Amino acid sequence: MLIGVFSLLLFISQPDVLNNIRYKNEEIIFDGIVDEWENLPEFYFADTLSSFNTIPEINLYKTYPNGFSFDQLKKPLSRNKVIVKAFWNLKYLNLVFKVFDEHLFAQAESTPDKPRLHLNDGIEIYIDSKNDDGLKMNTNDYQFIVDLKNRTQVFRGDRRYILADTVAVPKDYDQNVLFKSNVKYFGSINNATDKDSLYVVEVSIPFAAIGVEPHEGISMRIDFCCNDIDYPQDQGVFVEYASTIMWSFDWGGYSDFGYPKYWKRVGFTGSPDFLERLTERYKAYWIWIYLFTIGFTIITISFLLIKVRRAQKIPFKSETENSKIVFIPFQDQGKNHLSHNQVLLQKATKFISENKNKPLHSELVAGAIGISLRQFQRLTREELNSTPTNFIYLVKLKLAEEFLASRKGNITEAAYEFGFTDLSHFSRLFKNHFGLSPSDYLKQNSNKQ
Incomplete structure (x- = not known):
């Protein structure tokens, strides 16, 4: 009893008109759980018909070959109520239907030549993608069916039937249109002895499949419909019998569907930001x-x-100008027309030469010539395409070469004379710069003498 009262209050509190569909940068998780639909407006439509209600232009009852009377018609055992939520993103029109139905049936089977999914409990969605408001479906109009067992069918307005003008709803099935759907039901299917609860249908229809480029401000005519069957179907006289126990209704209050003029116009609101559009495009x-x-x-x-x-890497000898690493006496510097950078290098060369046997570092030399370390780095990069550390080595290596060439001492003495505490390091730097190891250099120099 409390559940019934709660359901009644729930439906009374919901709007029955969907004027706009909001943008939301999400995709459906097809699990029958509607958490991602929170914070979206919901609306409902319910079965309140006392009899089949057809549009004024079409008499549904004349379409039955053997005639039709209300005496044949069984009213539903329970009246369905439907809650709908919707949103759009750049790829899909996303819909969820929560259908309250106490009798769940899906016995009709569809075959390639006999589409019968509409004879089961389920949802139908009609879309007029171009919003052209015709009475009959044309090639811009689509019908999507999802039954209780999540079997799907797509119809589209067919040009042949439109031109022939012999059918009330000129459409054809087996369309090359794919869409996503999921159904989760609460109860049992095709059991006339129990009382069921509801089923949830989730649907994502690709805009590309219906020829729509979504954006804020567009509108389409849409019809949401619910197919309801509350009785077991007699398989022997299936179609004829089903017509007496089917009870279908849409959100416009009609029992017969497929007439775009009577579908409701729905607008699209909201829009993706620039980054979302760029990413999608x-x-x-x-x-x-x-x-x-x-x-x-x-x-x-x-x-x-x-x-x-x-x-x-320390520059090779041929890559280095002597004038940039050999000290020129001050009285001769003017004759050589040295640039400002070369004058600074001369100051640095003089300082290094005077402190040749000491461990020197870049900051110390930069301070000695009155510039910052960054300026010293820029100076050596511009003049030697090297680093301040390598510049210090170049000056010392030049002095070491002269030391060895003049036979003032051996290799070990040369290394320690010019501040190299590691003999192997001195030998490696010497070879990288002069192309010869210190010992090979001595041999070559000895042969020249």
Whole structure:
């Protein structure tokens, strides 16, 4: 009793008109749980018909070959109520239907030449994608059926039937239109002895499949319909019998569907932000953009590493001008017309030469010539394409070369004379700069003498 009162209050509190469908940057999780639909407006429509209600232009009862009378018609054992929520994103029109139905039946089977899913409990969705308001369906109009067992069928207005003008609803099935759906029911199917609760239908219809480019401000005519059967179907005289126990209704209060003029116009509100549109529009290219970015990054990093290594590697003798690492007496500097940078290098060379046997570092030399470390780095990069540390080594190596060439001492003495505490380090730097190890240099120099 309390459940019945609650359900009544629930439906009384819901609006029965859907004027707009909001934008929401989400996709449906097809699980029968409607958590992602929270914070969206919901509306309802319910079966309140006392008899079949057809549109004025079409007499449904004349379409039956053997005639039709209300005496044949069985009214439903329970009246269905439907709650609907909807939202759109850049790819899909998303819908969820919560159908309260105490008798769940889905006995009709569809075959390629006999589409019968509409004879089961289920939902139908009609869409006039171009909003052209005709009485009869045309090629812009679609019908989507989802029955209780999540079997689907798509109809579309057919040009042949439209031109023939011999049928009330000129449509055809087996359309090449794919859409997503899921059904979760609460109760048992095709059991006339129990009382069921409800079923939930989730649907995502691709805009691309119906020729619509979604954006804020567009509108379409839409019809939501509920097919209800509360009795077991006699399989022997299936179609004829089903017509007496079917009880269908839409949100416009009609029992017969497929007439766009009587569908309701619904607008689209809200819109994606710029980043969402950009992402969706170029989604197919993201993998290429990603690969290009990765490749470009790798190439850039490799180039920078090579450049750094070259800068860190001590320059070869042929790459270094003597005037930039050999001290020129002050009285001769004016004759050589030295630039400002070369004058600074001369000051640094003089300081290093005077402190040749001491461990020197870049900050110390920069301070001695009155510039910052950053200025010293820029100076050596511009003049020698190297680093301040390498510049210090270059000056000392030049002095060491002269020391060895003049036979003032051996290799070990030369290393310690110019502040190298590691003989192997001195030998490696010497070879990298002069192209010969210190011992080979001595041999070559000895042969020349």
